[in-house]
Amino acid sequence: MPNTPFPSKKYSDDVAVIQHDDKTILLVGTAHISQQSADLVQEVIEQEQPDTVCIELDEKRYAALSNPHQWENLDLKQIIRKKQLSTLLVNLVLASYQKKLGNKIGIQPGTELLTAAQAAKERHIPVELCDRDVRITLRRAWKATSLWKKFYMMASLLTSLFDDTELDEEKLAELRRNDVLSELMNEIGTALPAAKAALIDERDVFMAEKIKQAPGNRIVAVVGAGHMEGIKRIFPEENSGRMEEINTIPPVSKGWKFFGWSIPVAILLSLAIIGFRQGAGEAGANALYWILANGIPSAIGAVLAFAHPATIVSAFAAAPITSLTPVIGAGYVCAFVQVMACPPVVKEFEGVSNDMVTLRGWWRNKLLRIFLVFIMTGFGSSIGTWVGGYRIFSNLFA
Numbered sequence: 001m002p003n004t005p006f007p008s009k010k011y012s013d014d015v016a017v018i019q020h021d022d023k024t025i026l027l028v029g030t031a032h033i034s035q036q037s038a039d040l041v042q043e044v045i046e047q048e049q050p051d052t053v054c055i056e057l058d059e060k061r062y063a064a065l066s067n068p069h070q071w072e073n074l075d076l077k078q079i080i081r082k083k084q085l086s087t088l089l090v091n092l093v094l095a096s097y098q099k100k101l102g103n104k105i106g107i108q109p110g111t112e113l114l115t116a117a118q119a120a121k122e123r124h125i126p127v128e129l130c131d132r133d134v135r136i137t138l139r140r141a142w143k144a145t146s147l148w149k150k151f152y153m154m155a156s157l158l159t160s161l162f163d164d165t166e167l168d169e170e171k172l173a174e175l176r177r178n179d180v181l182s183e184l185m186n187e188i189g190t191a192l193p194a195a196k197a198a199l200i201d202e203r204d205v206f207m208a209e210k211i212k213q214a215p216g217n218r219i220v221a222v223v224g225a226g227h228m229e230g231i232k233r234i235f236p237e238e239n240s241g242r243m244e245e246i247n248t249i250p251p252v253s254k255g256w257k258f259f260g261w262s263i264p265v266a267i268l269l270s271l272a273i274i275g276f277r278q279g280a281g282e283a284g285a286n287a288l289y290w291i292l293a294n295g296i297p298s299a300i301g302a303v304l305a306f307a308h309p310a311t312i313v314s315a316f317a318a319a320p321i322t323s324l325t326p327v328i329g330a331g332y333v334c335a336f337v338q339v340m341a342c343p344p345v346v347k348e349f350e351g352v353s354n355d356m357v358t359l360r361g362w363w364r365n366k367l368l369r370i371f372l373v374f375i376m377t378g379f380g381s382s383i384g385t386w387v388g389g390y391r392i393f394s395n396l397f398a
Contacts, residue, residue, distance in 0.1 A: 006048060006218045008048060014040060015029075015040070045120060053128070058131045085371065141194075143250055145195050205234055208235050270393060271392065307369070318334065329381065335374040338373045344366035344367040356368060
């Protein structure tokens with residue numbers, strides 16, 4: 001419809017018009033748990049018949065929305081091997097947070113994005129997924145955050161799950177108008193500026209460039225309301241040269257690698273020096289203390305997580321060894337054993353969002369129990385590393 005005005009009529013303030021070279025983009029700002037947003041998206045696509053529809057999704061999130069039974073194909077063992085349990089946990093927390101609010105409002109999160117995709121496909125309009133892979137976003141945010149701030153981030157996310165504050169009609173209306181997930185990200189970003197850059201700012205750049213690259217001259221782009229101002233502000237800028245950098249996970253710095261290996265090397269050297277100075281018996285006693293100091297807290301963590309007996313034994317056996325290498329932690333080893341010994345069933349994957357909002361659910365749901373095993377055994381092993389290391393260094397300089 002090249003001769004038809006685009007847009008063909010005036011919409012609400014939720015729709016912005018951007019001119020870029022020979023392209024006209026209708027940027028539709030939505031709330032991810034709003035029926036009004038879904039209706040608006042449907043109306044704009046039906047009315048305008050664009051060349052392409054861009055939506056704020058990556059392949060993983062699109063698959064999750066369009067295929068609710070994707071959990072059946074989730075390979076937990078592969079996720080653990082790739083050390084992506086933390087990313088999966090944050091994903092689940094965010095999804096559960098949105099679903100909880102969606103249940104209060106009466107519409108599930110992401111409905112308007114799925115509506116946009118379906119409306120486009122019904123009219124044979126190409127769909128472009130313009131958001132960055134959520135795993136890259138979360139891992140960049142994680143790497144950019146200090147250890148202490150990581151705990152703050154996780155505490156903020158988990159606290160949001162257990163917030164049972166009743167919402168009045170005014171608050172519900174506000175939630176319908178705004179992009180709730182972006183608001184949560186902005187709250188975290190205020191306290192954690194480095195994380196905000198990955199969670200919000202970089203995605204604004206990424207989506208703006210993806211929209212520019214979309215085929216056709218008449219584009220409808222559906223994004224969360226929290227991204228509208230950022231995308232409009234940076235759209236005139238040339239940021240194509242940044243795409244490769246912001247779409248990769250930064251490698252671990254040489255300093256951190258050195259620090260990670262320095263602790264186990266120092267422990268082993270200290271044991272060797274103790275053996276040379278004070279005899280093999282004293283070195284053996286210190287080595288035994290290291291094993292017990294690491295194994296016992298990690299095993300206790302497994303017990304507190306209601307782990308399978310094989311996992312508890314693995315926690316005791318693995319922690320003294322994994323504490324001597326930064327390559328893999330006790331939490332990952334124990335999580336893998338727990339998956340093998342007590343694999344979650346499909347209904348537990350499907351019910352994870354509901355179980356996540358109750359303390360009892362974390363222990364009842366086998367999938368969430370894997371995360372408990374991962375966290376508690378890793379925390380126990382960390383305690384053991386400091387306790388055992390302190391004892392060995394004290395004896396070295398005694």
